[in-house]
Amino acid sequence: MAVDFIAERDLQRCLNLLRRQGEVHAPLRDTDGMVRFGPLPTGVLPDLTAVRTLLPPKKYLLHPRETILFYQAGSGYQLPSGDVPRLILFGLHPCDLAGINYLDQVFLGNEPDPLYAARRAALTLIGTSCAPDQFCSCHLRPSPLTASCDLFLQQIGGGFVVSCGSSRGVELLETVTELIQERELTPPADTRSFFGQQLPPPPRSELDPALPDWQNLAEQCLGCGACSICCPTCCCFDVLESGGLDGSSAERWRRWDNCLFKSHAQVAGGASFQKDRTQRFRYRYRHKYRGFGQLKRLPSCVGCGRCRAVCPAGLDLRPLAERLEGCAP
């Protein structure tokens, strides 16, 4: 079949052409050895061999801490104003694209979140293929979440097979036409094929708190919350407000919250609805594999493997999920 192909040696030129459309951010290996999404300096190539970044791209859509409202006596609460700069995320793996698909469903569903919607509209997603490692489970369990993006660059020997996923992608492709070669080849299936699958929904039954697994896992869990911070679909947020020193202004912000923290379910007066760690552990499990609220019965684990890679206690939910959900997670 005829495919659009960009040679590896042209990647730098390709990125330079893309830069005209917005700031390019991509995975970069830092001096500490960690790979992070960050602004790609001119002349530097992204690390396209890294399996995962420390934080998923959710940090671009939901900042770890961000102002969501300003208050001024007389004019009341106001949404933040100002343009959101156009940003091109380059090198997103299918799992991270599926993570963004999940966040879109949470934040762009009924009553779209204005901040998220503005940032999402300014974001161009360029995916790349990857080779799963021992922590990944994207290739073991299909997901109903879609790995859609504007452009996808499938890595094959010597370059990339390029495909468009949106009209924005078609426009972008036109900006790099000079680098496109037409090739006759049949690209092998990559992990994209595991996403966007129609699956039997998770069981309706409630999780059995009496299962000894909860206790076993919770006893080893340090409650550090790293698994949730680095999860592409964990999006709990806390909302806080502080008054200005002038006495007439205030600022409300939201920040990432974590269901493994005691404070997560605590209400005024100190009562908590998730007092012990086993409960909090189940809360997280329920969200990842069963879903709740408007997205109930939509599993949100995209198999990126970050939670397993970062857990200081080496915890792995896969064997339990395999048993409870009836297929390999």
Add this chain to the structure above:
Amino acid sequence: MNTNLPAAATITSVRRLTADTSLFTLACNDRDAALELSSFQPGQFLELSLPGFGEIPISYCGLPSACGAIELCIRHVGHVTSPLRRAGPGDAVGLRGPFGHGFPLDGYENQDLLLIAGGLGMAPLRSLLLALLDQRSRWGNLTLLYGARETGALLFLDELLDLTKRSDIRIQLAVDRREQCLEGPPNCRVALLPALLDGLAIQPEHTCAALCGPPVVYAYLVAGLKQLGLSGNRIHLSLERRMKCGIGRCGHCAVGSFLCCSDGPVFSLTQLQGIEGALA
């Protein structure tokens, strides 16, 4: 109205109900917001903002009102409700709502109704009670059981004592303990709230129960109601959880696969059956 943006409102009056609880009456500054925020079902809630301190979920306590006045009964215990103790008429607040699902009034048509409130749970049930009394002919027998720690903690006692003069409602109060210096109201027993269900004459096949109270009391009340023969789909409970956003997004208030803010806060017992921690 933008559900993400609090509408400007003003406190019009404050009435101290007990040492730690006040009834606030609010008015929206904008007519459209007033219309939207004062069209609610008893049991629904709104998000109240106090500038400089934050936002909290509070149940509606009054009647849906054509003039847009909104009544909220607030206990001063939290990071927003404590500074609200100092707030007074003319002070600015923000409101978003109404959110969630309230008590299923249409399903209550022609039914005998049993309202059971514990402590601050009287706040949302006052809204329900006023709505029921407002259209009294739509329902059968009306009973309110209300318990508090002590006589001085009984909310809206003056209103409730007034209601006891009516023949179309039965009211029974209970206090855990009675202060020595205070004489209790006439229909008030020293007992725990669930004890009021002992021997209560109801027709379970024609009765619906609406409950709101501290989480600890639900299991006992449900056991008592089952003893009286009430089925799970006739028992509705208003749950309290940490509802930060009110629109099913912040992820704090899951009860099993439900979110308290968008699927509740009023659930039938049948919905909650088998869900860990729903009633405790």
